[in-house]
Amino acid sequence: MALARRSAGREHNGDLRIGVAIATANRPEVVRETVGLIARQSRKPDAILVCSPGEEDVVGLKEFHPDVVHIIGPRGLPHQRNRLIEAAGDFDLLLFLDDDFIMADKYLGEVEEVFREHPDIVLTTGRVVADGIIGPGISFEEARRRLSLPTAWSIARLADVYNGYGCNMAIRLETVRTNALKFDEELPLYAWLEDVDFSRSLAPFGRLVRTERAYGVHLGVKSGRQPGVRLGYSQIANPCYLIAKGTCSWRKGLHHIGRNFAANLYGTCRGERSVDRPGRLLGNLKAIMDLFTQRLAPSRALRL
Template identity: 75%
Template sequence: MSPRSRFPDGGSLRSERLRIGIAIATANRPDIVGETVGHIFLQTRKADAILVCSPGLEDVEGLREAYPDVVHIIGPRGLPHQRNRLMEAAQELDILLFIDDDFLMDSNYIAETEAAFCDHPEVVLTTGRVVADGIIGPGFSFDEALARLSIPVAPPATWLTEVYNGYGCNMAIRLEPVRANGLKFDEELPLYAWLEDVDFSRSLAPFGRIVRVEHAIGVHLAVKSGRQRGVRLGYSQIANPCYLMSKGTCSWKKGLFHISRNLAANILGTLRGEKAVDRSGRLRGNLRAVADLVTQRLAPSRALRL
């Protein structure tokens, strides 16, 4: 038995079987999303559906021919818009697992996630354990991510850990409370939608537990192509947490932590001449957002003007 999983055959502790779908929002990265979808078929517990949403057909070129059973949806550009379209298309499912188009799952990821939802009906959202994340550097190639995913990891002491929010690159939701309470991703958060995972998690939190499934592991490539420009992301790093704090889906403590951490990272990265991440562009966006905050014009949508 793999130390990563108690279910090498893809089974769960209970006999019931949930209907689980995987949802991917993508744009401008047809090769990457194709590789990621292909990797999904290695799961020991197969997904009941794979849904992909993109702004146009060119974003998934070759995907439908390679994987004809994948459901493709056209949706407005922007992560919240696309994820809402994916939820609308998941009416026959019980659980919807959102992964980024560059997130690779260990082969037992879905089995572990299903077990968490089956054995704990009070759980409404799960996230996995990211054992390597390219977001803090230049990112990983597909082969590098596969190599990192194959490195043995020590089994964690606990199975489920309470967390404040799911990590948007791999986040599964129980759809029943989402439908019953009309929950959606906030479409006021534009483009890459910085902290949309915090916002949606805390909107769902009143209806049950949010946990990290420690045996559900994966690697986030964090491919830089197709992402928003540094100045726009920098603006969102200030504007979005301020917006979420004002609407009550992010605590002041956590919001200010995000702001200060990113501002400090962008200042230090700019001074050091960091090349892997556009720190100078993000810093310009940070400063523009601070100026808008002072003049009371700060809003997430203003990132689109930069």
């Protein structure tokens, strides 16, 4: 069933105009099913925008969901998300979703309420009740089952955070437009920590919060992801780049580097199969060598 798009030009009677923005590549079946599940939202989005490098990345999407706005953009998450911001026009809010993030049915309604009641908030991120990225992944069926379970709420509805989690992150577009903020296109491909960089660019202009009652499941689909060696390189190069840029603290950056290196070393030694730990570890080591030879740069991941 196609999701009807509400007109951006109508009177909203206090409602905010919300776009859902999805960058995708190489996973047409996944993005098609994810978009279909957005129809279950109690508060429908005003538009769904999908950006991909080519038509082959979204085969069947228009047939099943003709109201989706499809945009072609250069391959790479920052490039694609910047195109999505441009396409959002005069919307009030833009919710970035990974193509494998499944929202609970009241997610958008909660996000709208939080932004409307708290004009000082410029970014929200939801609570991830299950994250397949750290294991073998989660199926659509399992995600729907988990979202159907009773949920125990935290006492605090909102919690201030250092950064949003890029798989589900909503922004106040007026703040982004006024300050000409963009995702950093120097971060290639999957753009490890692009969410930290963009969040900290927004931080001087308002609050960044996690809203407990906007929650969902990140499937962590393995197909279509970059090779382990490239991701491993980015796990070292990108934090170093952001530290130098000033959008990531030394403590936060070193925590990311140490945690991922340790996970890749441990996973390689124990023969973990769900994640390419040997490839990531090799990428880590190549980046460390480049650091010592002063050649380290996020773009060098493209040569691996």
